[in-house]
Amino acid sequence: MPKIMKFITAFCFITAIFTTILYRSFNSERYKTLAITFGTSTYHLGMRLLVGVLYNIGMKRANYKKKWYQIHSWESRLYQFIKVKKWKAKMPTYDPDTFSIEKHTWDEIAQAMCQAELIHETNIVLSFVPLIASIPFGSFNVFFITSICSAIFDLLFVIIQRYNRPRIVKLIVRQR
Numbered sequence: 709m710p711k712i713m714k715f716i717t718a719f720c721f722i723t724a725i726f727t728t729i730l731y732r733s734f735n736s737e738r739y740k741t742l743a744i745t746f747g748t749s750t751y752h753l754g755m756r757l758l759v760g761v762l763y764n765i766g767m768k769r770a771n772y773k774k775k776w777y778q779i780h781s782w783e784s785r786l787y788q789f790i791k792v793k794k795w796k797a798k799m800p801t802y803d804p805d806t807f808s809i810e811k812h813t814w815d816e817i818a819q820a821m822c823q824a825e826l827i828h829e830t831n832i833v834l835s836f837v838p839l840i841a842s843i844p845f846g847s848f849n850v851f852f853i854t855s856i857c858s859a860i861f862d863l864l865f866v867i868i869q870r871y872n873r874p875r876i877v878k879l880i881v882r883q884r
Contacts, residue, residue: 709802717753720746744850748838752858755834756827760802763827770822772877777822779874792871799864814883818876825869828862835859 724746731739770777787793805811806820835858842848 709800709804713753713757713802717750717757720750720753724750740845741847741850744841744845744847745854748841748851748854751838752835752854755837756831756862759830759834760827763823763830767823767826770819770826772818772822772873774822777825777873779870783870787867787871790867792867796868796871799868814876814880818873818880821869821873821876825866825873828865828869831862832859832866835862 724743727739727743727746730736731743801807806824807817809817812820835855838851838855839848842851845851
């Protein structure tokens with residue numbers, strides 16, 4: 709997955725440059741929309757790669773016992789309502805080894821889940837930064853749609869982490 713994500717980011721970046729050149733040459737709204745779309749996609753993908761790297765560098769261990777990571781009573785009902793159990797396995801994992809029970813203890817996996825949750829929560833907030841670009845470029849709708857889609861995509865991963873972690877914590881408690 710890391711190679712694919714880096715490739716797509718590079719593709720979007722090159723395409724954003726190419727469509728920007730076309731827009732400047734022909735002053736066409738179509739090329740402007742494409743340049744904005746690929747530029748914004750480059751931001752969203754690149755930002756996610758960077759946020760993950762920064763958390764991996766700066767955060768060695770997450771304490772899954774902290775209040776931030778505790779599940780609220782209403783969350784379980786929400787997760788049942790949206791049927792997380794049915795769709796969670798269909799979502800991609802950036803680095804499956806991070807959650808491998810062959811390579812890590814349950815404690816390490818719980819910590820990795822907390823870190824993944826923080827990464828995706830940060831991504832949700834940063835998904836809306838491109839809205840600022842709508843001021844000089846216009847095309848607010850393009851920026852808004854890509855920001856909303858990106859935030860929802862990351863929210864799904866936050867939900868998965870919060871859905872799975874209580875089960876992992878129960879396993880840790882049983883082992884002790």
